Amino acid sequence: MEITLRPYKTEDTQAILDIINYNILNSTALYDYNIRTYDQQKVLLDDKINKNFPVIVAVCEGKVAGFGMYGEFRFKEAYKFTVEHSVYVSNDYQGKGIGKILLAELIQIAKKQNLHTMIAVIDEENQSSVDFHEKFGFKTVGIIKESGYKFDRWLHSVFMQLILEK
């Protein structure tokens, strides 16, 4: 199966939105309760691009099978060498190596952008994402207990960090 990576284009917005909204409704990967509209998602993506952060999509069989991006971890100036990223692969394409290609590319871009560290904030129930990040050398540096509440239960946020080596 051929997987191509390329930068996000406006016409990818609906496919990205579909993946995001599926995860909002069916998982704890996102802490949103309500699905997003096309316009809300477009604003979020444009904001990343306008700030020179990467949004990359993985294309398989002519479809957007997944995407990855990063942005500010926190907004005070001293955090400027730290980013928080996310990687999402649509259900149909999970377990085929797409997430791995996307995260590897984000790490390369982050190094080129002279960033120092990447953070993933992962719901503790999402063990597959924790395992996935561990394979890239991310370490769990903290768990914020009961920081989320969704589907009538408390959720715990796992903070995983990779210090980027030159």
Ligand SMILES: CC(C)(COP(=O)(O)OP(=O)(O)OC[C@H]1O[C@@H](n2cnc3c(N)ncnc32)[C@H](O)[C@@H]1OP(=O)(O)O)[C@@H](O)C(=O)NCCC(=O)NCCS
């Ligand atoms: C987590 C996610 C991005 C991984 O992407 P993917 O394309 O399914 O994963 P890959 O096929 O590239 O697998 C990469 C590695 O992670 C491991 N992995 C992937 N899914 C896994 C799972 N469910 N359980 C354990 N390990 C898993 C694979 O074994 C693989 O390791 P290997 O190369 O040593 O075999 C994807 O499953 C996903 O989008 N999940 C839902 C949304 C989400 O949780 N995003 C992360 C939010 S930070």
